[in-house]
Amino acid sequence: MKYIESKKNDEIKQLKKLSATKNIRKTGTYLIEGFHLVREADQYDQKFEKLFVTENYSDDRLVKKYYDIATTISEDVSEEISETKSPQGIFAVIKVQDVPDMPTLDGKWVILDDVQDPGNVGTIVRTADAAGYNGVITSLNSADTYQPKVQRSMQGSQFHLPIYRMDIQKALKLAKDSSLEIYGSEVNKSAKPYNELPKTENFALIMGNEAHGVSKDVLVNCDENIYIPILGKAESLNVAVAAGVLMYGLQSL
Amino acid sequence: MKYIESKKNDEIKQLKKLSATKNIRKTGTYLIEGFHLVREADQYDQKFEKLFVTENYSDDRLVKKYYDIATTISEDVSEEISETKSPQGIFAVIKVQDVPDMPTLDGKWVILDDVQDPGNVGTIVRTADAAGYNGVITSLNSADTYQPKVQRSMQGSQFHLPIYRMDIQKALKLAKDSSLEIYGSEVNKSAKPYNELPKTENFALIMGNEAHGVSKDVLVNCDENIYIPILGKAESLNVAVAAGVLMYGLQSL
Numbered sequence: 074m075k076y077i078e079s080k081k082n083d084e085i086k087q088l089k090k091l092s093a094t095k096n097i098r099k100t101g102t103y104l105i106e107g108f109h110l111v112r113e114a115d116q117y118d119q120k121f122e123k124l125f126v127t128e129n130y131s132d133d134r135l136v137k138k139y140y141d142i143a144t145t146i147s148e149d150v151s152e153e154i155s156e157t158k159s160p161q162g163i164f165a166v167i168k169v170q171d172v173p174d175m176p177t178l179d180g181k182w183v184i185l186d187d188v189q190d191p192g193n194v195g196t197i198v199r200t201a202d203a204a205g206y207n208g209v210i211t212s213l214n215s216a217d218t219y220q221p222k223v224q225r226s227m228q229g230s231q232f233h234l235p236i237y238r239m240d241i242q243k244a245l246k247l248a249k250d251s252s253l254e255i256y257g258s259e260v261n262k263s264a265k266p267y268n269e270l271p272k273t274e275n276f277a278l279i280m281g282n283e284a285h286g287v288s289k290d291v292l293v294n295c296d297e298n299i300y301i302p303i304l305g306k307a308e309s310l311n312v313a314v315a316a317g318v319l320m321y322g323l324q325s326l
Numbered sequence: 327m328k329y330i331e332s333k334k335n336d337e338i339k340q341l342k343k344l345s346a347t348k349n350i351r352k353t354g355t356y357l358i359e360g361f362h363l364v365r366e367a368d369q370y371d372q373k374f375e376k377l378f379v380t381e382n383y384s385d386d387r388l389v390k391k392y393y394d395i396a397t398t399i400s401e402d403v404s405e406e407i408s409e410t411k412s413p414q415g416i417f418a419v420i421k422v423q424d425v426p427d428m429p430t431l432d433g434k435w436v437i438l439d440d441v442q443d444p445g446n447v448g449t450i451v452r453t454a455d456a457a458g459y460n461g462v463i464t465s466l467n468s469a470d471t472y473q474p475k476v477q478r479s480m481q482g483s484q485f486h487l488p489i490y491r492m493d494i495q496k497a498l499k500l501a502k503d504s505s506l507e508i509y510g511s512e513v514n515k516s517a518k519p520y521n522e523l524p525k526t527e528n529f530a531l532i533m534g535n536e537a538h539g540v541s542k543d544v545l546v547n548c549d550e551n552i553y554i555p556i557l558g559k560a561e562s563l564n565v566a567v568a569a570g571v572l573m574y575g576l577q578s579l
Contacts, residue, residue: 192445196564205557226564233559268579302579304458306486311449311479314570317563321571326521326555 080153117232120168127162178251180207195226202230257295333406370485373421380415431504433460448479455483465494510548
């Protein structure tokens, strides 16, 4: 098995470039790290292009399975690639999934209108998975879900439910054409409190940008604009928390 | 007004040390940054020890009010002090509030059992404020709420509701002595789904450590252990999201 000791190695330099969206698009591959995530990618049949591990993984089942594309790396290299303080020493380069022709949407969806913080986007996908939603659509200006930080905070949910990326108006049209009820979320007391909505099995919940919320030209196209009552003196909620409250609040438990 | 140009200035070096808990305890002061937070601290009558601003704030009302303890700083110094990428150029050193003799608890409380990520702790306090909870108690091993990162993510809620810090068993005893129902949260299907709890006006909700959850010697002392149903394939929720789902789910909206 190949061994890379120096963090100045060309292949390692290329790998680090996979934190940028343009390089993810160019190569059609993205980077994940950590044992849990790499194991989930394998379990959910993602296409592995490369596997990098420190020596303590040499007897691992995954290393045996991907032996032909595996490389051993030094701790030094592991720290260089990793975005965490205590890297687990296991990384994989995965092929970006082909986006199938867009289906008709069914069930419960979350649409992100320019949610820009990677942690927020990742956490919302993870929550959508937990809350039993059917999928997530991100607008073109939302944080790219193939970025390492988003990948890490999705904690495997990226392999459990479909995530599409498209122009926000196209996403709205798709939801409308699929006969979903469309709920825009607002920090606005003239919108409808989420807990007063009738239970619905087919809807799209739209969450907005951290600073500006859901954009006006999206809100006008929603069937209902909803809000979470603020009962104390806070001005708003973190968008990932708000998404969680709404996703579970609108779920028929 | 005093002017500091160099980031090597001794006072600036001292200021930077206020990111560490031990120095916050030693000096009895902590550091906040950003216009919104500094304004909220003033509005809620916190005791200002120092104010640092870049030149563009020289006509600001706050600078006039705190003129005797204000210092103008260069952009260079502002970047040195700040923990953000785009500092707003306004910082205050605030006196740590004296903890009053512990009252009897009343209403809805959140207790954090070793929640360690500063962003999670801050976001939970912000959500507790939004959801109309009466206060938050953090265990001794939770992230210190006077840390700059926690301060930033609380977004002013630290001035809206009381935050106590104490040994977790002491917190439990206080909640019991106050006749609050005590709910421990678990990722465990044998616990009770949160939406099946009877509505209660007086309770304490306990949220646990990111990796280990609420500790066993706390769970055994709870009146009821509750969980959020996981309907998809995710293993768990982010603790700040889970806290939001539970806080709103248990609130009588």
